[in-house]
Amino acid sequence: MAWRQVIEMYDLLDSATVRGDDVREALLARGQATVTVKTVCGPKGATDFVKVVIPGAEGRSAGGDAPTLGVVGRLGGLGARPERIGFVSDGDGALAALATALKLLDMQAKGDVLPGDVIVGTHVCPDAPTRPHDPVPFMDSPVDIRKMNEHEVDPAMDAVISIDTTKGNRIINHRGIALSPTVKEGYILRVSEDLLGILQTVTGRPPVTFPITIQDITPYGNGLFHLNSILQPSVATKAPTVGLAITAEVPVPGCATGATQLIDVEQAVRFCVEVAKELGARRCAFYDPDEFALLKRLYGDLSHLQTLGRGAAR
Numbered sequence: 001m002a003w004r005q006v007i008e009m010y011d012l013l014d015s016a017t018v019r020g021d022d023v024r025e026a027l028l029a030r031g032q033a034t035v036t037v038k039t040v041c042g043p044k045g046a047t048d049f050v051k052v053v054i055p056g057a058e059g060r061s062a063g064g065d066a067p068t069l070g071v072v073g074r075l076g077g078l079g080a081r082p083e084r085i086g087f088v089s090d091g092d093g094a095l096a097a098l099a100t101a102l103k104l105l106d107m108q109a110k111g112d113v114l115p116g117d118v119i120v121g122t123h124v125c126p127d128a129p130t131r132p133h134d135p136v137p138f139m140d141s142p143v144d145i146r147k148m149n150e151h152e153v154d155p156a157m158d159a160v161i162s163i164d165t166t167k168g169n170r171i172i173n174h175r176g177i178a179l180s181p182t183v184k185e186g187y188i189l190r191v192s193e194d195l196l197g198i199l200q201t202v203t204g205r206p207p208v209t210f211p212i213t214i215q216d217i218t219p220y221g222n223g224l225f226h227l228n229s230i231l232q233p234s235v236a237t238k239a240p241t242v243g244l245a246i247t248a249e250v251p252v253p254g255c256a257t258g259a260t261q262l263i264d265v266e267q268a269v270r271f272c273v274e275v276a277k278e279l280g281a282r283r284c285a286f287y288d289p290d291e292f293a294l295l296k297r298l299y300g301d302l303s304h305l306q307t308l309g310r311g312a313a314r
Helices: 003-013 020-028 089-109 145-152 193-203 232-236 262-280 289-299
Strands: 034-042 045-054 069-073 118-124 159-165 176-179 241-247
Touching (some): 003 020, 003 089, 003 262, 020 034, 020 089, 034 145, 045 089, 069 262, 089 118, 089 159, 089 262, 118 145, 145 232, 159 232, 159 262, 176 262, 193 262, 241 262
Parallel strands (some): 069 159, 159 241
Antiparallel strands (some): 034 045, 045 118, 176 241
């Protein structure tokens, strides 16, 4: 279980003054990791990007070749101060990602070292702006998506789980966590059977998935509607990427406070931990490489969908 780590990280992040250095100190106190913090300013404020590299016994950091899992906590901000007081629903992605790092470090300290490295990337901002969105308002961010991807998606990631609160819609009418199809280089691929198996084991229920569209896997800024930013990491990498949505049965604004369900966040953490174990041991595939190669031979390269497209100059 990861209850202790989720509660501790929530207590740390639920603050008007929390900064990336606070997270760094908390993580380094628990185990061996490389934690970097970088403050980036944008037109709407500043945020602290946090990257955590947790070494595996056979990972690249140890000179091995075990696959590296990337866990990206996607969000606009932890809070919408001064407009709203407290931790907002949108912060769940960062909470889950950083609690995953904390859990892996606690496992490491007890002798349970995973085979592969795990890289966690997210950002810490307690005072992000909000913006209109249908059917409920979204959180905005001090920096744009391009900057987020630059600091949160690492070239060393062989596969990526992007965790994002995905409650501001009428597409997913389920309370808990849900999995997207795998996205790779502009292709929406089938949902991974291996990930479905891990999801149902973690939740003890039939695995829940959610639909995504071509619009959702294109970059923000192209004028198209996006479900949310959950698949935005896929535009910045060739690695197979899945969205792990923290969901609700009704539309909940990203800027809503009092909306975080820790039981759902804890399930997201356990899912990431179990995927990290299996991926590093080469027992978990995000996609079928042979089928992907056949798709490209039959239908060509779709990586242009990872760009802003022909209208980029407008």
